[in-house]
Amino acid sequence: MKRFYLAIAATVTLMAGAACSSSDPGSASPAVPPAQAPVDAGTKSASTGDFNDVDVMFLQMMIPHHEQGMQMVRLAATNAGRPEIKDLVSAIELTQADEAKNMTGWLQQWGKPTTVDPNADVHVNHGGLPATNPEVIAELARSSGAEFESKFLNLFTGHQGAAVEMAQREVKEGASQPVKELADRIVKSRSGQIQQMLTLLGQQ
Numbered sequence: 001m002k003r004f005y006l007a008i009a010a011t012v013t014l015m016a017g018a019a020c021s022s023s024d025p026g027s028a029s030p031a032v033p034p035a036q037a038p039v040d041a042g043t044k045s046a047s048t049g050d051f052n053d054v055d056v057m058f059l060q061m062m063i064p065h066h067e068q069g070m071q072m073v074r075l076a077a078t079n080a081g082r083p084e085i086k087d088l089v090s091a092i093e094l095t096q097a098d099e100a101k102n103m104t105g106w107l108q109q110w111g112k113p114t115t116v117d118p119n120a121d122v123h124v125n126h127g128g129l130p131a132t133n134p135e136v137i138a139e140l141a142r143s144s145g146a147e148f149e150s151k152f153l154n155l156f157t158g159h160q161g162a163a164v165e166m167a168q169r170e171v172k173e174g175a176s177q178p179v180k181e182l183a184d185r186i187v188k189s190r191s192g193q194i195q196q197m198l199t200l201l202g203q204q
Helices: 002-017 053-079 083-110 120-126 134-141 145-173 177-202
Strands: none
Touching: 053 083, 053 134, 053 145, 053 177, 083 145, 083 177, 134 145, 145 177
16 A cells, blocks of 8 residues: 555656656656745736736635645644644745735736636636546545545645646746746745655655
């Protein structure tokens, strides 16, 4: 079972490295901290003239992705036993809460909806909606002990790998400089988190 989780997590990491951008998240040092300094949307204003459809879609897709991530992180804060996992998810929760606030603020500033279009056809060119199956999260919530930790690390590695892929596309094709800067930090921080989680999986 341990090998199963390691194999899937490693595969997700390789997929993230082969995403739309030419940047290589795998080259990020494992020492990259999971929490990055948040961007203040009020400080770096994204004016109505410096964004494109890629920026809007990135933010609309990333906000619910963050919400799902927060569900899993809060489960880990309660159900995980190892302090290394608790420290990791505590830092992630703070970072992603700030990011979600900024992303919502940019969309509101542009007069764009903060919710993504549920029509899957709209997102075909963006790789589809990067959602983790709610049933899988519900199953995670019913787990405990070492089983929970293995499931969480495996699921969250894949979840953050999807964030890397979305952010790489934004860095390459977006127009808003503040949003592209956020996306670049997401590529680096999530790649660092993936490396940390792979290490924790290997220690089980």
